[in-house]
Every structure is written in structure tokens, then in C-alpha cells.
Amino acid sequence: MASPIRILTAVxxxxxxxxxxxxxxxxxxxxxxxxxxxxxHRSVGDIxxxxxxxxxxxxxxxxxxGGHIEFFxxxxxxxxxxxxxxxxxxxxxxxxxTHEDAAMMRRKGVDEIFFAGTSLDEMVKFxxxxxxxxxxxxxxxxxxxxxxxxxxxxxxxxxxxxxxxxGIRNSCKTRVIGFTGxxxxxxxxxxxxxxxxxxxxxxxxxxxILSHDPSVIGExxxxxxxxxxxxxxxxxVFMRSMATRGQAGGLSPATHDCLALLARxxxxxxxxxxxxxxxxxxxxxxxxxxxxxxxxxxxDYGSRLQLQKIVMLDLADIVVVNKxxxxxxxTAHTEIEQRLEQNRRAQCLIDTVAKRHxxxxxxxxxxxxxxxxxxxxGKERKSHEQARTGR
Amino acid sequence: MSKLGQVVESVETYNQFVxxxxxxxxxxxxxxxxxxxxxxxxxAKIPTTRAPTGLPLPRLxxxxxxxxxxxxxxxxxxxxxxxxxxxxxxYREMYLEPVREVESFExxxxxxxxxxxxxxxxxxxxxxxxxxxxxxxxxxxRFHYLTRHQRTHRLSxxxxxxxxxxxxxxxxxxFGKIGEGGVAIDTVEDMVRLYDGFDxxxxxxxxSMTISGPAPIIMAMYIAAAKRRFGPSVVPKLRxxxxxxIFKEVQAQNETIxxxxxxxxxxxxxxxxxxxxxxxxxxxxxxxxxIGEAGSTPVQQAAYTLSNGFAYAEMFAARxxxxxxxxxxxxxxxxxxxDVEYIALARVSRRIWAIGMRDVFGAGPKAQLYKLHTQTSGxxxxxxxxxxxxxxxxxxxxxxxMNATNSCHSNSxxxxxxxPSEEWIRLAAHGQAILLEESGIFKHTMNMLSGSPGMxxxxxxxxxxxxxxxxxxxxxxxxxxxxxxxYQRSQIQNASHRYEQQINDGVRPIIGLNRYRNGSxxxxxxxxxxxxxxxxxxxxxxxxxxxxxNADKSKRALDKLAAAVESGKNCFxxxxxxxxxxxxxxxxxxxxxxxxxxxxxx
Ligand code: B12
Numbered sequence: 001m002a003s004p005i006r007i008l009t010a011v012x013x014x015x016x017x018x019x020x021x022x023x024x025x026x027x028x029x030x031x032x033x034x035x036x037x038x039x040x041h042r043s044v045g046d047i048x049x050x051x052x053x054x055x056x057x058x059x060x061x062x063x064x065x066g067g068h069i070e071f072f073x074x075x076x077x078x079x080x081x082x083x084x085x086x087x088x089x090x091x092x093x094x095x096x097x098t099h100e101d102a103a104m105m106r107r108k109g110v111d112e113i114f115f116a117g118t119s120l121d122e123m124v125k126f127x128x129x130x131x132x133x134x135x136x137x138x139x140x141x142x143x144x145x146x147x148x149x150x151x152x153x154x155x156x157x158x159x160x161x162x163x164x165x166x167g168i169r170n171s172c173k174t175r176v177i178g179f180t181g182x183x184x185x186x187x188x189x190x191x192x193x194x195x196x197x198x199x200x201x202x203x204x205x206x207x208x209i210l211s212h213d214p215s216v217i218g219e220x221x222x223x224x225x226x227x228x229x230x231x232x233x234x235x236x237v238f239m240r241s242m243a244t245r246g247q248a249g250g251l252s253p254a255t256h257d258c259l260a261l262l263a264r265x266x267x268x269x270x271x272x273x274x275x276x277x278x279x280x281x282x283x284x285x286x287x288x289x290x291x292x293x294x295x296x297x298x299x300d301y302g303s304r305l306q307l308q309k310i311v312m313l314d315l316a317d318i319v320v321v322n323k324x325x326x327x328x329x330x331t332a333h334t335e336i337e338q339r340l341e342q343n344r345r346a347q348c349l350i351d352t353v354a355k356r357h358x359x360x361x362x363x364x365x366x367x368x369x370x371x372x373x374x375x376x377x378g379k380e381r382k383s384h385e386q387a388r389t390g391r
Numbered sequence: 392m393s394k395l396g397q398v399v400e401s402v403e404t405y406n407q408f409v410x411x412x413x414x415x416x417x418x419x420x421x422x423x424x425x426x427x428x429x430x431x432x433x434x435a436k437i438p439t440t441r442a443p444t445g446l447p448l449p450r451l452x453x454x455x456x457x458x459x460x461x462x463x464x465x466x467x468x469x470x471x472x473x474x475x476x477x478x479x480x481x482y483r484e485m486y487l488e489p490v491r492e493v494e495s496f497e498x499x500x501x502x503x504x505x506x507x508x509x510x511x512x513x514x515x516x517x518x519x520x521x522x523x524x525x526x527x528x529x530x531x532x533r534f535h536y537l538t539r540h541q542r543t544h545r546l547s548x549x550x551x552x553x554x555x556x557x558x559x560x561x562x563x564x565x566f567g568k569i570g571e572g573g574v575a576i577d578t579v580e581d582m583v584r585l586y587d588g589f590d591x592x593x594x595x596x597x598x599s600m601t602i603s604g605p606a607p608i609i610m611a612m613y614i615a616a617a618k619r620r621f622g623p624s625v626v627p628k629l630r631x632x633x634x635x636x637i638f639k640e641v642q643a644q645n646e647t648i649x650x651x652x653x654x655x656x657x658x659x660x661x662x663x664x665x666x667x668x669x670x671x672x673x674x675x676x677x678x679x680x681x682i683g684e685a686g687s688t689p690v691q692q693a694a695y696t697l698s699n700g701f702a703y704a705e706m707f708a709a710r711x712x713x714x715x716x717x718x719x720x721x722x723x724x725x726x727x728x729x730d731v732e733y734i735a736l737a738r739v740s741r742r743i744w745a746i747g748m749r750d751v752f753g754a755g756p757k758a759q760l761y762k763l764h765t766q767t768s769g770x771x772x773x774x775x776x777x778x779x780x781x782x783x784x785x786x787x788x789x790x791x792x793m794n795a796t797n798s799c800h801s802n803s804x805x806x807x808x809x810x811p812s813e814e815w816i817r818l819a820a821h822g823q824a825i826l827l828e829e830s831g832i833f834k835h836t837m838n839m840l841s842g843s844p845g846m847x848x849x850x851x852x853x854x855x856x857x858x859x860x861x862x863x864x865x866x867x868x869x870x871x872x873x874x875x876x877x878y879q880r881s882q883i884q885n886a887s888h889r890y891e892q893q894i895n896d897g898v899r900p901i902i903g904l905n906r907y908r909n910g911s912x913x914x915x916x917x918x919x920x921x922x923x924x925x926x927x928x929x930x931x932x933x934x935x936x937x938x939x940x941n942a943d944k945s946k947r948a949l950d951k952l953a954a955a956v957e958s959g960k961n962c963f964x965x966x967x968x969x970x971x972x973x974x975x976x977x978x979x980x981x982x983x984x985x986x987x988x989x990x991x992x993x
Contacts, residue, residue, distance in 0.1 A: 015552060039991050115774065159929075228991055358987070
């Protein structure tokens with residue numbers, strides 16, 4: 001079966017009209033397309049960076065607040081400048097984009113503009129026809145990010161990987177951290193807050209994020225994590241969104257290989273985030289690449305009994321109770337603490353309110369995972385190993 | 392139980408109370424007799440009027456009932472216009488024409504100069520047209536054009552994208568967006584230009600500003616601009632409205648710029664200031680319009696708007712502002728489309744608000760009023776055969792006035808394409824005049840179209856559905872918790888998707904699009920209002936000058952503002968100082984350093 005088409009959609013800067021794109025996103029995924037949604041109020045730079053990292057076939061832009069001729073043209077121009085001209089641009093904006101505007105936009109390199117009144121079926125058909133054919137042989141990548149993005153696509157689509165012109169820097173400095181936990185616990189927000197701290201720590205370190213969203217075989221997926229990540233829209237962050245493509249357990253069939261590639265691509269930190277997981281999930285067991293695992297919990301997990309069933313509570317190095325401003329948070333902390341004591345190993349329990357600016361709990365978590373103290377890290381690893389063998 | 396849960400109970404209790412009173416009126420003879428007496432009194436005092444044709448009519452129409460139980464049901468369950476629970480109207484006479492013209496006609500059957508000076512004032516002049524384009528001086532010109540023929544000057548201001556998002560015209564990537572869809576405002580100097588030539592302190596002037604994310608900053612700029620022109624004594628005289636509705640931004644309009652909690656705090660700081668210092672100002676317009684336009688069902692729109700309103704009331708009361716001080720300064724803004732619910736949506740909302748405010752918040756009569764501005768639905772207006780939009784808007788206007796809205800904006804037929812051009816604005820404004828002044832539907836008699844069996848059926852169904860929504864929000868832990876959970880957002884998005892699918896599948900007839908389509912693709916010749924690059928450049932240059940001029944002072948003002956925010960006290964006074972020397976974007980940026988940026992919900 002052919003791999004799903006990947007599209008990126010977004011609404012331009014200073015524009016919050018997202019009704020149309022929300023509907024279009026849903027129609028696309030209903031028809032087997034994977035949509036990386038970047039959200040509204042997005043700059044040209046953010047859109048192009050995301051499209052390159054996600055290595056999508058095309059960018060769909062929905063623009064209502066005017067200035068569309070310039071905006072679309074700038075997206076096309078920046079794609080070309082970055083060496084990503086194979087990513088196409090299309091879009092719409094109801095009646096605000098006139099036929100004359102559209103003609104001008106086509107001349108500037110936009111594939112297609114959909115006018116007010118176009119049926120949803122027509123747009124879906126367009127995407128399938130125009131972007132559904134296998135990619136032509138790709139030109140040599142112009143930057144390391146583009147090359148990495150291409151390779152991730154090849155892995156995801158189970159193609160062979162060609163040799164790198166840039167050479168893979170295999171560095172031991174890379175730290176791989178896995179985040180998992182039930183849906184709605186706030187993993188994405190927490191990661192984005194950590195990214196802010198990574199970026200502020202120094203001026204050059206780079207972070208990669210591999211994030212997952214659910215999909216069923218043969219259907220599309222809405223990959224929406226990027227849209228809520230305000231701090232990760234940064235040239236020092238390489239983010240890739242993956243659909244699970246039918247695999248249970250919170251990751252995708254290609255995750256292991258993609259993660260392995262990211263882990264040896266010269267990043268200082270690689271963060272992997274699973275989809276919202278169930279109680280039995282233990283997503284990072286087999287891959288052996290993850291240095292440290294973080295389980296993010298919501299205080300509203302139900303009864304104490306439920307805690308016994310959560311396998312990750314045995315395995316995680318750090319357990320975070322996010323949303324600790326909620327009423328139940330204190331009880332949750334105590335119950336989880338007691339649960340962890342059964343394990344008899346060095347696990348940390350941290351309370352955070354990730355939605356809060358400069359939250360001290362997030363600072364603490366950052367301290368734990370960013371520590372460059374080798375001996376400390378070694379010790380941590382050891383206790384980790386012991387815990388594993390001891391079971 | 393949160394206040395919203397109590398509101399549900401209060402409405403149920405009130406409905407039961409009405410039923411009990413109906414029974415009592417039938418069983419308790421004295422009570423029944425008193426009611427009948429009061430009813431006859433009311434009827435006897437209703438003035439008569441005449442249509443231009445000479446037809447005599449009462450200025451207030453009442454149901455033809457003479458049985459005490461039914462009288463109780465009407466008086467307590469609906470209320471006369473202007474009386475609790477305000478189902479039929481917030482005021483007694485709304486848009487009735489002054490009685491003077493009527494009397495002179497009555498005297499001898501022809502229109503003569505009125506002999507008597509006695510007049511019932513026309514309480515409402517409901518036309519208020521939303522406008523904003525290019526730079527401050529261009530919008531100013533539009534304002535003067537619009538108010539040429541109006542007795543009172545009620546300006547409604549639309550801001551451009553950068554302003555709505557609290558950033559400056561010189562920010563990265565916004566060139567091209569300056570002055571599009573609304574007016575570009577960066578500094579207090581722009582604000583001075585925007586309302587040039589209008590007497591901001593006059594009783595005949597009011598300004599409305601449609602902005603929410605950066606509302607406290609824009610409010611401060613407005614006050615500063617007024618002071619620059621008229622001195623500090625103008626402040627208590629300022630009249631107008633600023634939208635400032637954060638909940639609906641998060642739920643539907645997507646222009647939140649600070650995280651929710653600090654956004655609400657800045658709002659409350661502003662409300663505390665204006666209710667004290669500017670008693671004629673409406674510091675918040677609790678808006679369902681954007682919720683409706685984002686694709687919600689009418690019931691969702693009404694329910695979220697009301698519940699947001701109650702949540703604000705709870706917040707302001709918690710700050711220590713007395714309910715009878717802030718209550719009368721709250722106003723509402725609803726959408727009016729063509730779905731059948733709109734026959735009674737605002738009527739039902741007005742009733743629920745009054746009951747909740749009285750019985751849960753202990754509000755006095757003035758703080759019980761759901762004062763409403765309505766706008767006809769923009770989303771119902773489409774590009775295909777766009778002149779049909781005139782008819783759609785006309786039908787929506789009738790619905791809006793059937794709900795006794797206090798003021799109304801009618802959309803222009805070129806709505807799908809551009810900020811309306813003068814030609815179509817004129818038609819939109821005239822549409823209202825034709826309905827209110829030319830036609831006899833709303834000018835002779837209050838309750839002209841109220842109370843039909845169908846309308847009552849809709850009222851009952853809508854009320855029940857709204858209360859059910861309240862219960863769901865209550866289950867989720869109240870409005871703020873539900874908002875943070877994306878509850879309202881996801882409900883609205885589902886409804887919107889269904890709406891578009893229904894159009895796509897033809898289940899929802901749209902004339903000229905999925906029915907009676909003429910075949911030719913007719914993008915019409917409309918004059919587009921676009922901001923020339925030169926003008927955008929000018930705005931950027933002005934801003935640069937302002938920043939250069941105030942470079943030193945602005946730094947100090949921002950530090951002071953940041954310190955005030957950190958301290959947790961009301962920071963509006965510092966904001967008032969800051970706008971004198973800082974631009975909108977400078978202030979937003981500094982505040983974001985302290986409280987963070989809003990994390991978009993999608
Ligand atoms: C709904 C709406 C709103 C809602 C938005 C809710 C939301 N969350 O989306 C609310 C009320 C909040 C709103 C606010 C504003 N709005 Co508005 N809004 C509209 C309205 C009525 C409908 C747009 C819409 O969603 N239509 C439904 C979609 C599904 O259909 P469609 O537009 O016909 O699009 C079709 C195709 O073009 C295609 N399509 C669209 N995008 C894409 C993308 C891709 C990739 C593809 C394949 C296809 C495609 O799919 C659709 C199906 O056929 C239009 C006017 C109109 N009638 O069109 C004004 C309009 C777009 N708004 C306008 C303005 C000015 C504003 C404000 C700036 C007003 C202000 N100053 O405060 C604010 C800004 C809001 C913001 N955050 O940016 C102007 C823009 C003017 C201009 N460009 O010159 C318009 C044209 C109204 C007007 N005449 O003034 N608005």
C-alpha cells in the first residue's frame with residue numbers, strides 16, 4: 001500500500017480565521033491524508049521551516065485577513081531559497097481572494113487557489129491527483145535539515161537510505177529523552193516549556209523532537225502538536241510529527257529507525273513523545289536508544305487502584321504530575337509517591353504546572369534532564385539498569 | 392456547585408415559581424382579582440397610535456387574555472417590555488417612533504407641525520456600523536461619512552490584524568497586513584487621529600472598539616488620546632464599549648495574546664478602573680457573534696455567551712466590585728442568522744440573564760439587563776450570486792428586531808469579498824432604515840411579532856437546550872475549566888464541520904450555490920478596499936519616529952509597568968502612563984516577558 005500523502009496546513013500571521021481550515025483538515029484526514037496542522041497566526045518563516053522539517057508534499061494555506069498575494073508569494077520564494085522547491089503551495093480564502101488575485105498568485109508559483117463555494121470533494125480530489133503520485137527522484141539536499149527530513153521520509157516510507165553528503169556526526173553528547181503518558185496530561189505543553197529552557201541555556205545547542213499522533217491503517221491523521229508549541233518554532237529545533245499508521249502502543253512502525261537516525265544526527269537533545277497511552281503501554285522498552293524516560297500524569301487518573309495497573313510507573317525514571325494546580329493534585333502526589341516506593345529504585349516525582357509561565361516545577365524537571373554531569377548521569381543509568389535486571 | 396450550576400437551579404426555580412403563581416391565581420380568589428385589576432390598569436394606560444394610513448393601534452400589544460392564571464403566566468413568565476424577566480425587551484418602547492408625530496397626525500388627519508412639545512424620547516437609535524480601514528485618518532474619514540446624516544454619533548471601530556494581535560506595524564512579517572480588514576493603531580498618536588473632529592466627551596458621542604486580546608492597552612490609549620484632546624476632566628464623560636471578551640477569543644476568535652489567567656487579570660484590572668472612573672463606559676461586550684460565526688449552533692452560541700457572562704460576573708464580584716456597579720456596564724453581542732432558533736435566541740438569553748443575575752448574584756434591576764447589540768450573520772453571506780445577500784441580511788434584520796435587540800449592525804452584500812465598500816455599506820444602513828422607519832413593522836407597536844405559538848415553542852426548546860449546555864459545563868468544573876479543556880472549542884468546531892458538510896451535501900439549501908445555481912461562475916465586480924503599500928510604509932515610518940522620540944521614557948515606563956504586574960496589584964494606572972510613550976507592541980512584548988505568551992488552542 002502506498003504511503004499516505006503528507007500535507008502541512010496553516011493560517012497566515014495576524015489571521016485567526018480557522019473555521020475553513022479546520023473543516024478542510026478533517027475532510028483531508030477522512031480521505032487518507034496526513035495533515036500536519038501548524039495553526040493560525042503563523043509567519044512565513046514558521047510555515048516554511050515546518051514544511052521542510054516535516055518534508056510534506058505541499059502546504060495548504062487558508063488566508064482571510066488580506067495581504068494574500070504577498071504572503072503566498074513569500075512562502076513560495078522562501079521555499080525556493082531554502083532549496084525546497086519541491087514542496088508545493090495551494091490554498092484558499094473564500095471570497096477574499098479574487099480571480100485576478102489567484103491568477104497573479106499562480107504566476108508567482110502557487111499551484112491552485114480554491115474560491116468560495118468550492119465543494120469539499122473537489123479539494124480532496126485535487127490533493128490526491130496533484131500530490132498523490134510517488135515523488136520523482138530527489139535532488140541532493142541543500143542543507144542538513146533538508147537531508148535529515150528526506151531521510152526520515154525514506155525510513156517512514158520504507159525506502160532505502162542513500163549516503164549522506166553531510167556525514168552523520170555520531171556524538172555521545174546527544175541525550176535522548178522519552179515522554180509518555182495518557183492523553184490530556186499535557187505532554188506537548190511540558191515539552192515545549194522544556195524546549196524554551198534548552199534554548200535559553202546556551203546559544204547553539206539544538207533540539208530534535210519526534211512527536212506522534214494516532215492514525216488507523218488506510219486513514220489519515222491530524223498531526224497537531226506543532227500548532228500548540230510556541231517555543232519550538234525555532235531554527236534550533238528540528239521537529240518531526242509522525243502518525244502511528246495503525247500500530248498500537250503509542251509509536252509508529254518507523255519510530256525506532258527514525259529515532260536512531262535523530263540520535264546520531266548531532267543534536268544535543270532528542271525528545272520523543274508518544275501518543276496518549278493506555279495503562280499497559282511501555283513504549284520505550286525495545287529500542288534501547290532512550291537515555292531517560294518521563295511519564296507525564298494527570299492528577300485525575302481515577303482511583304488508587306488504577307495506579308497499580310500503570311506499567312510505566314515501574315519503568316519511568318521521572319514521573320511528572322502535571323496540572324498540579326488542580327484540586328486533586330496533592331492526593332495524586334501522595335498516592336503516586338507510595339506507588340513508586342514499591343519499586344525501590346531511584347525514581348523522581350515532580351509536580352508541574354506546565355501552562356504557567358516560568359513554572360518552578362518545570363525548572364526542576366529541566367534541571368534533572370539537562371544535567372551534563374556525566375557521573376550523575378552514569379549513576380542514574382546504573383540504577384536504571386539495576387531496576388531492569390532486578391525485575 | 393459553581394455559580395453556573397446555581398444559575399441552572401435559579402431558572403428552574405423561577406419557572407416553577409411561575410407555574411405555582413399560575414395555579415395560585417386560579418385558586419386564590421383575592422390574588423386572582425388583584426392580578427386582573429392590575430392587568431386592566433396596564434391595558435387602560437397603553438397609549439394609542441395611528442399608522443400613516445390612519446389605522447389606530449396600541450403602542451403596546453398584549454395577549455388577549457382575561458383569566459388570572461394566564462395573566463400571571465404572561466406577567467411573571469415573560470414580563471412587559473422593560474420588566475423582569477425581560478423576555479419581551481430590555482426597555483418599554485425600544486424603537487417606537489416618538490409619539491409627537493403620531494399626535495399631530497391624529498388631530499386632523501394630516502401631518503402638521505407638532506403643537507405639543509411633550510415627547511416620549513426615542514430610547515434607541517439602533518444603527519451602528521462596524522468600520523475600519525487603512526490608517527487612522529482613512530477610518531476617521533469613513534466615520535465622518537457615516538455619521539453625516541445621523542443625530543447621534545455612534546462609531547464602531549474595526550482594527551487590523553497586527554493591532555488585534557497586539558503587535559506593531561513594524562513587526563516581522565506583518566507588512567502587507569497593515570490596515571487590512573481594519574484600522575492600524577500602534578500608538579496614542581494614531582488614536583488621536585482616529586477620532587479627530589468628534590467630541591469624545593459629548594453625550595451624543597459613543598465609540599465602540601472591537602478588540603479583545605490587547606483590549607486593556609487599547610482602552611488606555613483611548614483614554615490617553617481623549618485626555619490629550621480635552622484634558623483630564625473628559626475621562627468620566629467618556630461613552631462607549633470595548634469588546635475585551637477573552638473567553639470567546641479562546642473559544643472562537645483566536646486572538647488571545649497572553650495566557651488565559653493573566654488575560655483575565657488584565658481585564659479585571661481594566662473593569663475595576665472603568666467602573667470606578669468612567670461610569671458611562673461599557674468595559675466588556677460579552678460576545679456570541681464570533682462563536683456563531685465560527686460555526687456553532689445557535690444554542691451553543693447563546694449558552695456559551697451567557698455562561699461566559701456569568702463567569703465574568705463571578706470574577707468581577709470576587710475582585711470586590713459591587714454587582715450593581717459592574718452589572719449595568721456589561722453588554723452583550725450576538726449573531727443573527729437564518730436558522731429558526733434566531734426567532735427567539737436573544738429573548739431567551741435576556742430572560743436567563745435577568746433571572747441568574749437577580750437570584751444568584753443579587754443584582755438590582757439595572758444590573759439584570761441583557762443589553763444587546765446584534766450583527767447579522769456574515770457567514771450566511773456567500774460569494775455566489777452575492778446580491779442575494781441583501782435579502783439574507785434583510786431577513787436576519789427582521790429576526791434581530793423581533794428579538795428587540797438594543798442596537799444592530801447589518802452586513803453589506805459584499806461581505807464575502809472585502810471590507811465593505813461605501814456603495815454596499817449604504818445599502819446595508821438603508822436596509823435598517825427601511826425596516827425601522829419606512830416599514831410599520833417595528834415603529835408603531837411594541838410586541839408586534841412577539842408571543843406567537845411558534846415563537847413560544849422555540850423559546851421553550853431553546854431554553855431547555857441552553858440549560859443542558861450549562862449542566863455540561865458545570866460537570867466539567869465550570870467555565871474556566873471547560874475552556875482550558877477545549878470543551879467549547881471542540882463543540883463549536885464539530886458544529887462548524889457539520890454545517891459545511893450539510894452545505895456540501897445539499898442538506899442545507901443555499902440559494903445560488905447548491906440550489907438554483909445559474910451555472911456561470913460570477914465573481915462580481917466589487918471595489919476592493921486594499922491598503923496601498925505607500926500607506927503601510929507611512930504607518931511604519933510614523934511608528935519609528937514615535938519610538939525614537941520616546942526611547943528613554945518608554946524604557947522607564949515599561950519597567951514600572953512590569954513591576955506593577957509582578958506585584959499583583961491593579962496595573963491599569965501604570966498602563967495609562969505607559970501608553971503615553973510606548974507603542975502597543977512594546978507593551979505587549981514586555982507584558983509577555985512577565986506573564987508569558989498564549990499557547991494557541993487548535
Ligand atoms: C467566519 C468569519 C469570521 C469569524 C472567524 C471564526 C473562525 N474561528 O474562523 C470571526 C467572527 C471571528 C471573524 C473575525 C474577523 N474577521 Co471575519 N469573516 C468570517 C466570514 C463571515 C466567513 C469566513 C469563513 O470561515 N467561511 C467558511 C468557509 C468554509 O468557506 P469559504 O470562506 O467560502 O472558503 C471556501 C474556499 O475558499 C476554500 N478554502 C478556504 N481556505 C482554504 C484553504 C485550503 C488549503 C483549501 C484547499 C481551500 C480553502 O474552502 C471553503 C469551502 O468551499 C468572512 C466573510 C464571508 N462571508 O466569507 C469574514 C471575513 C473573512 N472577515 C473579515 C475580517 C476583517 C475579520 C476581522 C479582522 C474583523 C475585525 N477587524 O475584527 C476579524 C479577525 C479575526 C481574526 N482572528 O483574524 C473580512 C476580511 C476582509 C478582507 N480580507 O479584506 C471578511 C471577508 C468579512 C468582511 N467583508 O469584512 N470573521
